[in-house]
Amino acid sequence: MLLVSAARSVPFARIAGRRSVSAIASKYSNAVYNAALAKSPQTLTQVHTELSSFTATLKQNKDVEAFVHNPTLSAKDRATGLASVFKTLEGAGSKKESVSDITKNLLTVLSENGRLAEVEGVVDGFNELVSQYNGELNVTVTSAAPLPKDILSRLESTLKQSQTAQKAKTLKVTNKVNPSVLGGVVVDFGDKTIDLSALSRVTKLNAALTQSV
Structure with missing residues (x-):
């Protein structure tokens, strides 16, 4: 086969x-x-x-x-x-x-x-x-709760200014909900990940506290 x-x-x-x-x-x-x-x-x-x-x-x-x-x-x-x-x-x-x-x-x-x-x-x-292949760039924005349309629109406008997005013919933004992120957002686009979640900050804090003990 x-x-x-x-x-x-x-x-x-x-x-x-x-x-x-x-x-x-x-x-x-x-x-x-x-x-x-x-x-x-x-x-x-x-x-x-x-x-x-x-x-x-x-x-x-x-x-x-x-x-x-x-x-x-x-x-x-x-x-x-x-x-x-x-x-x-x-x-x-x-x-x-x-x-x-x-x-x-x-x-x-x-x-x-x-x-x-x-x-x-x-x-x-x-x-x-x-x-x-079609020249599309899929952006996944993960948040603890659904994001308002105005915030997604502002985020999309910002992403369009990036070098990665400028190479694409079209940009598609999808909002996924994951309560474990606690707050903030995680943005996946192209080969990049921008982690602005509260979970990330808590994890870093826990790691710092563990190392200092």
Whole structure:
């Protein structure tokens, strides 16, 4: 299979702004991206659409979610489950179309290697690579509570002045909520992370106190 060899040969590359993506997931992300782009930009777009549909289905369908995160299934049950997933994806668009071999190959290899539960990380990494290909810069602003629109707009205006953003055609800012940051924000964009969270300050304070004792 194409993706098997690709996943073994593509070197690890950090997915910018996606710290939760594992090294293994990044290898699969690079593999499916390279395989799709090698065919054509149209194939890349098709795979991107299919994987977006799959992750949406994963969030909405409890049966699919249970299937993906069940490591005890036999090879036969995994094959049957994937066949059902492919049928779902074929009917997800405005017209029924066959799922691309690249998407089928990716999900099949992940399943056979016991890594289907990592598919969301793989898709996250793939989406980031597609965004880079399209000249997009995805900025993730993590805060303890949703940020008001005016603050996000001001932050976006500031980020547009950075050298990293000026190289991009478009800038997309997403606000993610994580109560553990306590206060302030953590901004991930390009290969940079700006940690202005209260959690970061508390961690540094605890470290300083520990060292001084």
